[in-house]
Amino acid sequence: MKKVPVLEIFGPTIQGEGMVIGQKTMFVRTGGCDYRCSWCDSAFTWDGSQKPDLMQADEIVEKLEKQGGDVFNHVTISGGNPALHSGLAEVISLLQNKGIKTAVETQGTIWQDWMLEIDDVTISPKPPSSGMETNWNKLDMYMRELLNHSNNDLSLKVVIFDEDDLTYAATVHERYPEVDMFLQTGNDELETSDNSWLLSHLLEKYEWLVDKVLQSERLNEVKVLPQLHTLLWGNKQGV
Amino acid sequence: MKKVPVLEIFGPTIQGEGMVIGQKTMFVRTGGCDYRCSWCDSAFTWDGSQKPDLMQADEIVEKLEKQGGDVFNHVTISGGNPALHSGLAEVISLLQNKGIKTAVETQGTIWQDWMLEIDDVTISPKPPSSGMETNWNKLDMYMRELLNHSNNDLSLKVVIFDEDDLTYAATVHERYPEVDMFLQTGNDELETSDNSWLLSHLLEKYEWLVDKVLQSERLNEVKVLPQLHTLLWGNKQGV
Numbered sequence: 220m221k222k223v224p225v226l227e228i229f230g231p232t233i234q235g236e237g238m239v240i241g242q243k244t245m246f247v248r249t250g251g252c253d254y255r256c257s258w259c260d261s262a263f264t265w266d267g268s269q270k271p272d273l274m275q276a277d278e279i280v281e282k283l284e285k286q287g288g289d290v291f292n293h294v295t296i297s298g299g300n301p302a303l304h305s306g307l308a309e310v311i312s313l314l315q316n317k318g319i320k321t322a323v324e325t326q327g328t329i330w331q332d333w334m335l336e337i338d339d340v341t342i343s344p345k346p347p348s349s350g351m352e353t354n355w356n357k358l359d360m361y362m363r364e365l366l367n368h369s370n371n372d373l374s375l376k377v378v379i380f381d382e383d384d385l386t387y388a389a390t391v392h393e394r395y396p397e398v399d400m401f402l403q404t405g406n407d408e409l410e411t412s413d414n415s416w417l418l419s420h421l422l423e424k425y426e427w428l429v430d431k432v433l434q435s436e437r438l439n440e441v442k443v444l445p446q447l448h449t450l451l452w453g454n455k456q457g458v
Numbered sequence: 459m460k461k462v463p464v465l466e467i468f469g470p471t472i473q474g475e476g477m478v479i480g481q482k483t484m485f486v487r488t489g490g491c492d493y494r495c496s497w498c499d500s501a502f503t504w505d506g507s508q509k510p511d512l513m514q515a516d517e518i519v520e521k522l523e524k525q526g527g528d529v530f531n532h533v534t535i536s537g538g539n540p541a542l543h544s545g546l547a548e549v550i551s552l553l554q555n556k557g558i559k560t561a562v563e564t565q566g567t568i569w570q571d572w573m574l575e576i577d578d579v580t581i582s583p584k585p586p587s588s589g590m591e592t593n594w595n596k597l598d599m600y601m602r603e604l605l606n607h608s609n610n611d612l613s614l615k616v617v618i619f620d621e622d623d624l625t626y627a628a629t630v631h632e633r634y635p636e637v638d639m640f641l642q643t644g645n646d647e648l649e650t651s652d653n654s655w656l657l658s659h660l661l662e663k664y665e666w667l668v669d670k671v672l673q674s675e676r677l678n679e680v681k682v683l684p685q686l687h688t689l690l691w692g693n694k695q696g697v
């Protein structure tokens with residue numbers, strides 16, 4: 220069995236973002252990322268500040284079951300970029316054998332065949348404010364593979380910090396018009412522990428984003444969402 | 459053309475609840491309801507406090523277009539109970555001819571054939587705290603009709619105020635396990651205009667609901683959501 224670097228296994232909690240927002244789920248957060256987004260909210264997965272455990276598939280599933288007991292049947296694999304790890308194939312197949320649904324989020328830079336087995340796939344290309352550059356050819360191939368060879372639920376998600384990000388999101392949306400598109404408020408205050416201040420700050424940003432989308436003809440079909448877990452629990456890790 | 463009693467036409471705004479949460483949409487709110495829920499947040503549709511306009515289908519669509527211009531292609535029909543009005547069939551067909559998607563929410567007590575034409579159908583049976591009683595035979599027929607004769611996206615939504623409501627929601631969920639199920643925080647403070655107090659009150663209630671769902675084996679598959687518009691704009695009507 221290939222080992223997977225795991226930073227945290229937590230839950231049950233709710234998915235606070237995107238296509239299955241509100242869904243009860245467990246999280247497996249893997250280490251490592253091929254990107255270095257300026258505003259990464261899980262930089263601890265790749266900046267060396269926290270050390271991953273190298274775990275086998277059966278150990279990961281065991282820990283999920285120990286922690287989640289009978290009160291979950293959905294697991295979200297998150298990162299970092301989980302698509303770095305081919306060993307997740309075994310995790311996913313073990314979970315499926317138990318009738319547990321899976322979700323994943325990745326920026327769509329590295330392909331893994333296990334991507335086709337996931338129930339809820341979120342591809343989240345990074346907008347200009349991240350400092351990263353999108354390889355459109357690669358992304359096209361990624362989306363084509365998912366659209367043609369899988370019957371999972373597929374969505375796109377773009378985190379928005381400014382007007383340039385919105386233009387980028389419209390471009391992504393128009394490139395893959397058949398795919399459900401989610402826009403999400405970016406959190407630019409990752410350090411604060413003043414939750415009530417953060418709450419009003421993030422709601423202001425969400426309102427700004429809603430207003431912008433409402434005015435834009437290019438964004439008639441998108442869904443605009445906040446991060447529910449941040450509204451509830453601020454910047455706390457592991458919830 | 460049959461006329462439809464309309465209380466408000468507003469938007470574009472975002473859908474703050476349920477299966478298409480975050481979606482940019484216009485709202486048409488019809489008058490009248492066969493229920494009298496104790497905590498109804500749109501009692502003005504049936505308590506005589508606001509007077510509906512009797513409007514023809516083409517007038518409704520004209521007003522939507524005048525108000526929404528080019529920045530919408532989704533319309534939510536809400537109430538009251540919109541299923542009181544057979545005249546909505548024409549509204550829906552006019553919108554469809556223009557490529558505009560539609561959504562509706564109803565408690566599932568009164569059937570209309572136009573229900574089969576709607577893209578996003580939310581059936582929201584009312585839990586014990588509402589003071590209403592569910593006719594399960596009727597609801598079964600309603601759900602069967604939608605599941606067998608339509609290819610719309612279908613969901614159930616139950617607003618939760620207390621533990622009894624949660625038990626009711628689990629019963630509904632187990633009765634129709636193949637249907638996406640949403641639980642929503644109830645707003646028990648419909649009169650306050652103190653938005654920052656209301657925000658923290660509703661988030662506390664949402665956290666309570668999340669905790670309860672996380673602990674319940676019967677509710678592993680449900681999605682738990684707040685009302686985004688209330689978090690943003692409080693009890694203001696028409697947003």
Ligand code: SF4
Nearest residue numbers: 252254255256259299
């Ligand atoms: S792709 Fe995701 S995990 Fe990687 S740096 Fe960007 S935000 Fe962080």
Ligand code: SF4
Nearest residue numbers: 491493494495498538
């Ligand atoms: S069914 Fe809806 S509109 Fe009718 S009384 Fe109940 S909450 Fe109000």
